[in-house]
Amino acid sequence: MCGIVGYIGEKNCVNILVEGLKRLEYRGYDSSGIAVIYRNSLKIFKKAGKIIQMESSLPDNLNSKIGIAHTRWATHGEANDINAHPHLSQNNKFSIVHNGIIENYSVLKKKLEAEGYKFKTQTDSEVIAYLIEKNYKDDFEEAFYKALEKLEGAYGIVALCEDNPDFLMVARKGSPLILGVGNDEMFVASDVSAFLGHTKQVVYLDDYEITKIEKNNFKIKDFRLSDIARDVKLLDLDTSASDKGDYSHFMLKEIFEQPESIKRAFAGRLIENFGTAKLGGLNLTPQDLFQIERVGIYACGTSYHAGLVGSYILEELARISAYVEISSEARYKNPLIEKGTIFFAISQSGETADTLFAMREAQRKGAKVLGICNVVVSTIARESNGGVYVHSGPEIAVASTKAFTSQITVLFLYALLMGRMRDVSLQTGKKLINELKMLPEKIQTILNSVDKIDEIAVKYSKLNNYLFLGRGISYPVALEGALKLKEISYRHSEGIAAGEIKHGPIALVDEETPVIFIVPQDNTYDKTISNIEEVKARKGKIISVCFENDQKVKALSDDYIEIPETNSFLSPLLTVIPLQLFAYYTARALGCDIDKPRNLAKSVTVE
Ligand code: F6R
Numbered sequence: 313m314c315g316i317v318g319y320i321g322e323k324n325c326v327n328i329l330v331e332g333l334k335r336l337e338y339r340g341y342d343s344s345g346i347a348v349i350y351r352n353s354l355k356i357f358k359k360a361g362k363i364i365q366m367e368s369s370l371p372d373n374l375n376s377k378i379g380i381a382h383t384r385w386a387t388h389g390e391a392n393d394i395n396a397h398p399h400l401s402q403n404n405k406f407s408i409v410h411n412g413i414i415e416n417y418s419v420l421k422k423k424l425e426a427e428g429y430k431f432k433t434q435t436d437s438e439v440i441a442y443l444i445e446k447n448y449k450d451d452f453e454e455a456f457y458k459a460l461e462k463l464e465g466a467y468g469i470v471a472l473c474e475d476n477p478d479f480l481m482v483a484r485k486g487s488p489l490i491l492g493v494g495n496d497e498m499f500v501a502s503d504v505s506a507f508l509g510h511t512k513q514v515v516y517l518d519d520y521e522i523t524k525i526e527k528n529n530f531k532i533k534d535f536r537l538s539d540i541a542r543d544v545k546l547l548d549l550d551t552s553a554s555d556k557g558d559y560s561h562f563m564l565k566e567i568f569e570q571p572e573s574i575k576r577a578f579a580g581r582l583i584e585n586f587g588t589a590k591l592g593g594l595n596l597t598p599q600d601l602f603q604i605e606r607v608g609i610y611a612c613g614t615s616y617h618a619g620l621v622g623s624y625i626l627e628e629l630a631r632i633s634a635y636v637e638i639s640s641e642a643r644y645k646n647p648l649i650e651k652g653t654i655f656f657a658i659s660q661s662g663e664t665a666d667t668l669f670a671m672r673e674a675q676r677k678g679a680k681v682l683g684i685c686n687v688v689v690s691t692i693a694r695e696s697n698g699g700v701y702v703h704s705g706p707e708i709a710v711a712s713t714k715a716f717t718s719q720i721t722v723l724f725l726y727a728l729l730m731g732r733m734r735d736v737s738l739q740t741g742k743k744l745i746n747e748l749k750m751l752p753e754k755i756q757t758i759l760n761s762v763d764k765i766d767e768i769a770v771k772y773s774k775l776n777n778y779l780f781l782g783r784g785i786s787y788p789v790a791l792e793g794a795l796k797l798k799e800i801s802y803r804h805s806e807g808i809a810a811g812e813i814k815h816g817p818i819a820l821v822d823e824e825t826p827v828i829f830i831v832p833q834d835n836t837y838d839k840t841i842s843n844i845e846e847v848k849a850r851k852g853k854i855i856s857v858c859f860e861n862d863q864k865v866k867a868l869s870d871d872y873i874e875i876p877e878t879n880s881f882l883s884p885l886l887t888v889i890p891l892q893l894f895a896y897y898t899a900r901a902l903g904c905d906i907d908k909p910r911n912l913a914k915s916v917t918v919e
Contacts, residue, residue, distance in 0.1 A: 314397075314411040314917070315339050315383040316489065317506045318470040318480050321497025321527045326374050329381035332499075332506035333363050338562070338708045339503065340913030341383035342391035347398035347407040347472055348376035354407055354474040358396035366396075377527075378477050380470045382409035385913050388417070389434025398472075399438045401445035402429055406452075408444070408471045410437035411502055412487040413918050415465035440469060448473075453524060456481040457537065460522065466665065466918065470500055482523040487917050488663050488691055491515040491523065491530055493544050498525045503915075504547060505706070512547040516689060545689075561906045563709035563800070567892050568759055571752035573714040574885065576703040577721035578748060587741020588732040589725035594682055595698035596654075601733060605652035607634040608679075610642050610670040612916070614712040614795060615658040615719060620788035621884045622656075622723030629744075629881055630730035639666035640919065643673050655681040656699075656723075660707055660715035661915040662690020669919070671696065684722050686715050700726075709907045710914050711800050713892045716792065717755075717885050724748065724881065747879045751886070754876040758889045761873070762897075765890055768855060768871045769897035772826045778805040779817065779827045779852075780891070781843060783836035789884045790830055793891030800909045801899040810836075810843040821852040828894070829856040830887045831865050834880035844868050857890050 315336030319325040329346045344366045345358025355374070359366040363383065382397035389395040398407045414420070417436035424442050425431065431438055443459035444452075452473040460469075466486030473481075482489055482500050492499030492507040492514055499507035500523075504514060517523060520535045532540040559565035581589050607626055609619035619636040626634035637647070639657075643666060657671040662685035671681045671692060683692045683699030686707060693699060702718035732741050772778075778797055782790035791807035798805045808817050810829070821827065827847045831840045841864065844854055848868060858865040860874040873890040899906045 314385050314502070315341065315506065316409050316411055316468055316470055316500070316502040317381040318379070318409070318482070318500040318525075319497065320378045320478075320480055320525060321494065322377060323497060324375045325377060325379040326370065328510070329379050330363065330367050330370075331509070332501060333381050333383050335505045335508070336383055336501075336503055337363060338710065338907065338914050339383070339385075340710055340908060341385050343386075343393070343396035344381070344383045345396045345398050346370075346379055346381040347409075348374065348379035349472070349474060349477045350374060350376050352474070354400070354404060354472070356398055356400060356407060358393060358398065360392045360396060378472065378480065380407065380409045380472050380480065387413060387918060388436040395433045395435050397437060399433065399435065399441045401441040403445055405474045406441050406444045406448070406471060408437065408441045408469055410440055411468040411917060412466035414439060414463055414467065416463070420462060436465075440471070444471060452476045453481060456483070457522065460535070468502055479524050479526045482517070482525060484517045484521050485519050486665065489517045491517065491525060493530070496527055498527055498530060500525060508547070513544050514547050515542050515544055516694070561709065561896070563711055563713060563896055563906050566707055566709055566714045567889070567896065569705065570714050570717050570889065571755045571759070573704045573718050574721050574755065575752050576705070577718040578725060581725055582745055584742065584745055586732070587736075587738045587745060589729045591700050591722075591725060591729060593698055593700045598733070601730065603652060604632065604654045604730070606650065606654075607632060608653050608655045608674070609634065609636040609658060610639045610655065610667055610674070611636065611658035612639050612664055612666055614716050614792060615660060615664075615667070617788045617792040617795070618716050618719035618723065619656070619658050620791070621720050621785060622727070624785040624788070625724055625727040625881050626730065629736060630727045631735050632730055637670070639664065639670040643670040647674060647677070649674055649677040649679045653679065655679050656684055657681050657692050657696060658684040658719055659690070659692050660686045660704070660712050660719075662687045662692040663915045663917050664692070665917050665919045668692055668695070684719055686718070710909055710912045711796055711895070711906075713796075716888065720884055721748075727881075744879060744881065747882055751878065751882060754878060754886055755889055757876050758886065762893055765873055765893040766897040768873065769894050770901045771871070772853065772855070773898050773901040775824055775826055776804060777820060777825055778803055779820065779825060780805060780807045780830070781810040781813065781827060781840075782830035783810045783840050784834060785880060785884055786830040786832060786836070786887060789887050789891065790828075792888055793828060793830070793894070796892055796895035797898060799912060800895055800906050801902055801904055802910070803898065810840050813843060814846065818846065818850060821847055821850040823851040823853070825852050826855055827852040828891070829854060829865075830891075831856050831858045831862070832880060832883035832887060833859050833862065833877070834883065841865070841868070857887050
């Protein structure tokens, strides 16, 4: 979603800002812009479309030691040049970039209009610059504080004042901002990747914090303007993952990383001789774990699907009741927090606003919420009461792939841990661990058959509607397969519990409808075969994902993709791989912008 970069220092910041924005491109955006102070005057350049279009509008001699930059993902007002950030105050003295949503902007705008201010954009953000101007009486810092007092909603803001070229003002409430501390230079960004090439020394800002940054100094205050001390941390990040290497897209690279990323998710977390797992980050003693009667899971999108898979494993393997809620629903329904329930907030980015707020609401009511995050030191990771990193490595493609399989791996480990405290025998625990350890190799076998998946995807790519069907633990996999396909190929696709088709969706089936069945040989196998027959009788095109020895399903299918056999609890980690590849090759056949699909953002920091 929207990205912010700011710089103050000794260098010309124009390239630093543009390069920083390019590093944030993966988050999704529809316009971009920069504001700098050039020859004592504020200059703004902004354009709808790709960053390169904005970049080519920059004068060659543009030079500045202070500036702010933004990639916008439109929420209020269409994606055009005018609505792009940075925004200017009416007197052209102040400029701001903003991530988040100002919820009371229309009230503020009306008041300012009544005072004679004339607005230029349709955005909610522009009022911030105008409020700073209105409150300015020779003190930019003071005017910034006063403007913040009026704002309701969520924000990460960086502001620049033409008369004060020595500092930037920054505020965070609900939208992440991180400082980068260099030598005689300071960065601020919504994501460390924007400045990682320059410094690895960072300062994480928390919500309700305001910061004044100068080239050699930063001062953090809370919203009551009391000083806050904060240490500079050294980031230990591998930046090579932000490179596509020989792959044509980040998505394909990330799909191919799964044998390794899954290994990282379980590495060091198995106690093989006890047939169980250890998850130190949970901060729970065996006695605490023993008290848990129920598991609640909050997540969105692909992470929600991982949560659904986890709930099946938790109930069947650990015999512990588990439910999953879409965060945006949970947060507004006054959730019931029952004693004995432990919650998980699952989020690749760790910044998803809906999940963060659902987590806070549950915590406010006294619940313990554990994070399952990928991005280290993200907001959910920091605010949760403990948790587990999935260690997938940076996921750059908007469509989530390797994070999904790592999230399931971590949920499986938690279920194994709980199961071994309940019904699961030592022998079963050991068997499951053995099976888990074989998965990276089995995934590799599927990856070796990409050509066949490519062929099948191309064969059907002219068709418009796809159905994905599965039962039991394969139902969330069907949802995930459909989500992957629709988000990157823009083909209509639905994930359906196979047993539900005769209750309505079968009406969609005709000879132009590919129906993808996920059919591992588990306790739902025979029932799924009946559903295949039902679809076949209506001339639907059957594409199945089945075990390699499954002659029955192969004979029923127009096309099939084989996967190695595995235990039913672990089958989603294999069945989803062909679906990720199917979506990828369909989108490629259709010439779609795979890594940056239209209208989507990598990290959804607004509700
Ligand atoms: C789909 C996708 C989204 C995210 C969702 C939650 O490919 O990427 O559906 O899964 O926006 O994001 P996180 O996991 O960062 O909370």
